[in-house]
Amino acid sequence: MLRKLLMGLWLLSLPAFAATDSQWVLDQGTLTYHVSHPLHQFDGVSRAARGKGVCNDAQCDFLIAVPVKSFDSGDSNRDLHMLQVTRGAQFPLVTVRTRMPESASTSATIYLDLEIQFAGQTVQYKQVPFKRVAQGRESRITGTIPAKLTDFKIDPPSLLTMPIKNDIPVRVDLTWRPM
Amino acid sequence: MLANIAHRSRTCLAGLAGAFLIVTSGPSLMAQAMGQLIGTVTDPAGTPMAFTMVTTTSVESGYVLPAATGTDGTYRFSLPSGNYRIKFESRGYKTVEIRAANVSGPWTVVENCEPEAVAQTQSNTTEEPAQKTAPSPSSKPTEPSLEDLGITPSQAKGNAREQALLDRRSHMLKIHQRLGLITIAPFAATLITSAVAGGKQTSTTDRDLHAALGVTTAGFYFTTAYFAIRAPKIPGTQTRGPIRLHKTLAWIHAPGMVLTPILGEIAFAQKSRGERVHGIASLHGPVAIVTGAAFGLAVASVSFKF
Numbered sequence: 102m103l104r105k106l107l108m109g110l111w112l113l114s115l116p117a118f119a120a121t122d123s124q125w126v127l128d129q130g131t132l133t134y135h136v137s138h139p140l141h142q143f144d145g146v147s148r149a150a151r152g153k154g155v156c157n158d159a160q161c162d163f164l165i166a167v168p169v170k171s172f173d174s175g176d177s178n179r180d181l182h183m184l185q186v187t188r189g190a191q192f193p194l195v196t197v198r199t200r201m202p203e204s205a206s207t208s209a210t211i212y213l214d215l216e217i218q219f220a221g222q223t224v225q226y227k228q229v230p231f232k233r234v235a236q237g238r239e240s241r242i243t244g245t246i247p248a249k250l251t252d253f254k255i256d257p258p259s260l261l262t263m264p265i266k267n268d269i270p271v272r273v274d275l276t277w278r279p280m
Numbered sequence: 281m282l283a284n285i286a287h288r289s290r291t292c293l294a295g296l297a298g299a300f301l302i303v304t305s306g307p308s309l310m311a312q313a314m315g316q317l318i319g320t321v322t323d324p325a326g327t328p329m330a331f332t333m334v335t336t337t338s339v340e341s342g343y344v345l346p347a348a349t350g351t352d353g354t355y356r357f358s359l360p361s362g363n364y365r366i367k368f369e370s371r372g373y374k375t376v377e378i379r380a381a382n383v384s385g386p387w388t389v390v391e392n393c394e395p396e397a398v399a400q401t402q403s404n405t406t407e408e409p410a411q412k413t414a415p416s417p418s419s420k421p422t423e424p425s426l427e428d429l430g431i432t433p434s435q436a437k438g439n440a441r442e443q444a445l446l447d448r449r450s451h452m453l454k455i456h457q458r459l460g461l462i463t464i465a466p467f468a469a470t471l472i473t474s475a476v477a478g479g480k481q482t483s484t485t486d487r488d489l490h491a492a493l494g495v496t497t498a499g500f501y502f503t504t505a506y507f508a509i510r511a512p513k514i515p516g517t518q519t520r521g522p523i524r525l526h527k528t529l530a531w532i533h534a535p536g537m538v539l540t541p542i543l544g545e546i547a548f549a550q551k552s553r554g555e556r557v558h559g560i561a562s563l564h565g566p567v568a569i570v571t572g573a574a575f576g577l578a579v580a581s582v583s584f585k586f
Contacts, residue, residue: 140584151431153424162423166431176521178453178582181514185450190442192346193435196426221335221346223369261461261583 123203124280125163127152128239131274132167132195134248136174137266145172145183154277156203165197165275169219186258187220195219206240209233215246220253231273239278246271317357321349321368328353331426331436332370339363348426348436442514449512456507460579463500470494471572474565478547478557487548494544501537501575505530522581529578536571543567 130150136143149171154163169189174180184190198216205211212228231244249267250257257264321332334355335346340362349355368376426436470493476482477490508530519527543564547557557564 151429153428155424164424164426164429166426166429168435174521176523177517177519178523178526179521181446181517182450182453185443185446188443190446191438191440193438194426194431198423200423218333221344261457 123156125152125154125156125161125240125277126280127165127275128278129274129276130165130167131272132172133272133274134172134269135272136269138260139263140260143174143176143179145174145180147171147173150275152275152277156206159203161201161203161206163197163199163201167195169193169195182258186255187253189220192219192221206233207235211242217246217248220255222253224248224252236276239276242273242275242277244273246273317359317364319355320353321355321370322353323373329370329373331433332368335367335369337365337367339365345440346438348433445512445514449514452507452511456504456511459500459504459507463497463504464576464579466493466497466500467572467575470497471568474568478551478565482551484552487551491544491548494541498537498541505534525581526578529574529581532574533571533578536567536574540564540568540571 127150130148130152132147132150134145136145147167150165150167152163152165154161156162169184169187170193172180172183174183196218198218199213201211201213209232211231211233213231215226215229217224217226226246226248229244229246231242234241234243248269248271250265250269251267257267259265317336319334321329321334323329329349332349332353332355333346334349334357335344336357336359337344338360345357345359347355347357364381366378366381470490473486473490473493476486543561546559546561547564550557550561
């Protein structure tokens with residue numbers, strides 16, 4: 102009897118073990134950079150992010166890639182200038198990599214170490230907080246990356262001889278679904 | 281075959297095991313000889329490593345040229361002869377940097393010195409190596425790659441020519457912007473002096489000053505316009521946003537800037553003969569005002585957010 106009970110428990114536990122090797126795919130992703138200039142402010146938005154997460158041995162690795170060209174600030178001339186100063190033709194992708202314990206994926210607030218490749222530079226941001234909201238099987242992650250132009254060795258572009266601010270915070274809104 | 285083995289790197293680090301480079305001097309296309317640098321990056325098992333970042337930096341000029349390996353682990357650069365630092369970066373592996381690849385002869389071979397390095401097939405031509413089937417990153421429970429995201433090597437690869445085009449465009453438009461701002465000063469001065477140049481008690485000096493300022497304005501204006509017109513166009517770019525208004529206004533201030541001096545010349549001649557300004561010349565003032573307003577609005581349209 103005890104043997105049957107143990108066998109039953111073992112069979113029930115199989116799906117839980119099987120779930121440790123899981124994959125996530127980015128369903129919807131919006132990245133928005135914010136630029137401040139003494140005369141005006143503007144946002145550049147990209148909805149062209151692609152992403153995937155692979156969980157293995159209780160660790161999850163995520164990769165997100167966004168074409169630099171896909172950011173739209175509402176003005177084609179400004180976008181081309183941003184593309185030029187960020188060397189977007191030479192380095193056409195922004196990639197964000199992060200690794201986290203699989204257990205953290207159920208927390209309401211996640212602190213992530215990010216490795217960002219952009220404009221030919223690789224920069225790490227430590228312990229960036231993100232909010233996680235479960236939406237059915239999907240997880241929506243929102244947060245802001247405190248990026249600075251100097252982190253990526255980008256000369257601040259000027260308008261009317263006044264340069265933009267060094268801070269270009271990037272708002273992140275990502276919806277992940279299990280594959 | 282290999283006439284000159286110029287350098288053997290001793291800076292290789294564990295991780296990327298097989299990085300093998302061949303730099304060949306190609307035919308001299310310009311004053312400086314160009315060469316092809318091709319190679320393959322593999323892991324210790326000999327598997328080609330896709331999307332490895334390969335960055336060449338010219339020791340002499342500091343010029344940086346990056347590229348990513350293809351799905352078969354190969355990469356290719358066209359470089360002027362010289363000394364280069366070559367860096368290989370791939371997540372999960374230690375960075376390999378070859379600090380001085382001296383391209384000085386018809387052939388230069390830089391060979392990885394990592395003990396467990398796996399020798400690669402040498403080639404004495406600059407043709408692409410035969411395609412090998414790279415294992416799909418998704419087939420292993422490992423971290424995701426760009427290929428997993430459906431991004432092809434060509435999408436991940438930089439385009440130095442397009443970047444140069446963007447650089448030239450931005451450079452010319454910066455000059456356009458500065459000259460446009462400078463133009464405002466003589467333009468405003470011309471409009472101010474018009475009050476004394478066109479009045480009943482006008483003198484030759486007043487008219488000469490007004491005309492000189494007008495000519496200066498026109499000179500700056502057309503130089504400003506030249507840098508906008510000659511700035512390279514980026515294919516596939518649709519004009520949208522405030523820049524559309526900026527460009528549309530040029531259809532008003534550009535003809536105005538041609539007409540205003542012509543009408544001014546007629547008015548100047550009439551005044552010089554002691555006549556009252558009449559006929560088409562009487563439009564000189566209104567045309568100049570409309571031109572000035574359109575020009576000012578064009579500057580404001582790209583300077584402020586409405």
